[in-house]
Amino acid sequence: MADLSVNVAGVEFKNPIIPASGVFGYGREYEEFYSLSKLGGIATKGTTGTLRTGNLSPRIAETPAGMLNSVGLQNPGIDTFIEKELPNLLTKDTVILANIAGSTPEECAEVAAKLDKTDVHMIELNISCPNVKQGGAAFGTSCTSAEAVTAAVRKATSKPLVVKLSPNVTSIVEIAKAVESAGADALSMINTLLGMRIDVRTRRPVLHNNVGGLSGPAILPVAVRMIWQTANAVSIPIIGMGGVSTGEDAIELMMAGASAVQVGAAIFTDPYAPIKIVDEMNAFLDENKIASVKDIIGTVKPW
Amino acid sequence: MKYTQGQYPIIEKKTLAKEMYSFVILCPEAAEAAVSGQFVHIRANGFTLRRPISICEIDKNKGTLRIVFEVRGKGTEEIAKLNKGDLIDMLAPLGHGFTIKPELNKVICIGGGIGTPPMLPLAQIYGEKAVAITGFRSANAVILQDDFKKTGAETILCTDDGTMGVHGFVTQPLEEILKNGGVDAVYACGPMPMLKGIAALAKQYNVPLCEVSLEERMACGVGACLGCACKTKKNDEEYFAHVCKNGPVFNAEEVVW
Numbered sequence A: 001m002a003d004l005s006v007n008v009a010g011v012e013f014k015n016p017i018i019p020a021s022g023v024f025g026y027g028r029e030y031e032e033f034y035s036l037s038k039l040g041g042i043a044t045k046g047t048t049g050t051l052r053t054g055n056l057s058p059r060i061a062e063t064p065a066g067m068l069n070s071v072g073l074q075n076p077g078i079d080t081f082i083e084k085e086l087p088n089l090l091t092k093d094t095v096i097l098a099n100i101a102g103s104t105p106e107e108c109a110e111v112a113a114k115l116d117k118t119d120v121h122m123i124e125l126n127i128s129c130p131n132v133k134q135g136g137a138a139f140g141t142s143c144t145s146a147e148a149v150t151a152a153v154r155k156a157t158s159k160p161l162v163v164k165l166s167p168n169v170t171s172i173v174e175i176a177k178a179v180e181s182a183g184a185d186a187l188s189m190i191n192t193l194l195g196m197r198i199d200v201r202t203r204r205p206v207l208h209n210n211v212g213g214l215s216g217p218a219i220l221p222v223a224v225r226m227i228w229q230t231a232n233a234v235s236i237p238i239i240g241m242g243g244v245s246t247g248e249d250a251i252e253l254m255m256a257g258a259s260a261v262q263v264g265a266a267i268f269t270d271p272y273a274p275i276k277i278v279d280e281m282n283a284f285l286d287e288n289k290i291a292s293v294k295d296i297i298g299t300v301k302p303w
Numbered sequence B: 001m002k003y004t005q006g007q008y009p010i011i012e013k014k015t016l017a018k019e020m021y022s023f024v025i026l027c028p029e030a031a032e033a034a035v036s037g038q039f040v041h042i043r044a045n046g047f048t049l050r051r052p053i054s055i056c057e058i059d060k061n062k063g064t065l066r067i068v069f070e071v072r073g074k075g076t077e078e079i080a081k082l083n084k085g086d087l088i089d090m091l092a093p094l095g096h097g098f099t100i101k102p103e104l105n106k107v108i109c110i111g112g113g114i115g116t117p118p119m120l121p122l123a124q125i126y127g128e129k130a131v132a133i134t135g136f137r138s139a140n141a142v143i144l145q146d147d148f149k150k151t152g153a154e155t156i157l158c159t160d161d162g163t164m165g166v167h168g169f170v171t172q173p174l175e176e177i178l179k180n181g182g183v184d185a186v187y188a189c190g191p192m193p194m195l196k197g198i199a200a201l202a203k204q205y206n207v208p209l210c211e212v213s214l215e216e217r218m219a220c221g222v223g224a225c226l227g228c229a230c231k232t233k234k235n236d237e238e239y240f241a242h243v244c245k246n247g248p249v250f251n252a253e254e255v256v257w
Helices: A078-089 A107-115 A143-156 A172-181 A217-231 A247-256 A273-287 B028-033 B074-078 B117-129 B145-150 B171-179 B191-206
Strands: A004-007 A010-011 A015-017 A039-045 A060-063 A065-071 A095-100 A122-126 A160-166 A186-189 A192-195 A212-216 A237-239 A261-265 B005-016 B020-026 B041-042 B052-057 B064-070 B087-094 B109-112 B130-136 B154-159 B185-189 B209-213 B228-232 B237-242 B250-251
Touching: A004 B074, A010 A095, A010 B185, A015 A273, A078 A095, A078 A107, A095 A107, A143 A160, A143 A172, A172 A186, A172 A217, A186 A217, A192 B185, A217 A237, A217 A247, A237 A247, A247 A261, A247 A273, A261 A273, B005 B028, B020 B087, B020 B130, B028 B064, B028 B087, B028 B117, B041 B064, B052 B074, B052 B087, B052 B117, B064 B074, B064 B117, B109 B117, B109 B171, B109 B191, B117 B130, B117 B145, B117 B185, B130 B145, B130 B171, B145 B154, B154 B171, B171 B191, B185 B191, B191 B209
Parallel strands: A015 A039, A015 A261, A039 A095, A095 A122, A122 A160, A160 A186, A186 A237, A237 A261, B109 B130, B109 B185, B130 B154, B185 B209
Antiparallel strands: A004 A010, A060 A065, A065 A212, A192 A212, B005 B020, B005 B087, B020 B064, B041 B052, B041 B087, B052 B064, B209 B250, B228 B237
């Protein structure tokens, strides 16, 4: 049994695997399958200042080796989250990353300030949601706005702050540097890639929102590349994600430079995916006589 | 446990019509927990998303669930390749099922096309107190007629093109029955325009209970991802419910058509 524990921005995780925001709700549905304490952490559904109803259906489409979604940040709002969901999550013996979003830097800061008064372990600021018209990815696609929203949230909280980056940019490294300079404690990347599918019989986009975020195994190599490039350019830790469905995928992201790994679409294919990935990582480490998973972070040997 | 995931053996496979298949699956835990109107979420080898398929029969004694599905695309095509003896990866039973009231005297169960299978468990429960109206495009798409007859329910078959049974939509015989009164509940599953028409008739004739089973593109199947939204209303306030958890069965009064 290898040591699977990792540390991200001062927060100790028992293992590196975290269900990604949006796939796991607030954890209740998956507790039917397994104890949430088996997870390194949980990134909760993106939560905004007030209730959001989300986009019209269809919100989901299958793609080669992946899927598109355009849920549009449907959530009950931060007050309901803090009152009804967070207390339950905090009893689960796992790290809780509260994922937050907003239409303006002020809304994001207000949400963060409310969470600052709770016992949540980390805040994950989403500046990269491709499915909402205001805010979301609009913050994450220019250095100035990414810096501004990060700075506003930084001022509102002393909790460890993770900023989730959009891959839908010319240079994710530049955005990462801007966010680091604005006070982020860690980065999480990559959010979904903007995509689209058309039903050729009706000539209608499959998604009612026309476009949506691509996730699943198809995006793994993009995630590996972006994490590797970013890890070489910043000094804060990275929580990697993007198409991870096996232990070896997670090891790959860590070798590219990630200190922990989120799992998204794979949970739809197999609800037990996060648990199996932890086991597979352990088996890989044992087979290769690596004592601690920390020893593989950023150890890729580039040509 | 409310629902479970596992690999279960297919103990019977039948072809019911062109591209329409019936599987009987041995899954005692899921069968024990299942109620009519719920669905199973099936992994299609090589695909990211599972495919939701309604439950067509529940046999708690034998520990089996039966599903009947149509090949609609590449995912269901992959599932249809499975044979008797193969294992099927299934998450079940999922969703909110039909409201069953044993004290009711007369209920109507209406299935349109591939919406017909979830009506069979209802006909089995209500037996002679049920009228099963089923509608299909054409004679070559007709399924499950013998199964419905075995339940003791009165059966009315409709085809859009008149090649078998009544020529026309299910709403015609439905209205005839409703005119005579005495109907306690209407249950339906099928295409949205059909459900909309049924809901309107049920309201017009003051049927006390009308429940419809809806369909939507789905990811998690358990209520976590919020992918399968459908517009519903309660106390005149509209909101997005989710077909996988709040449904697939909804009170027709709550659906925003």
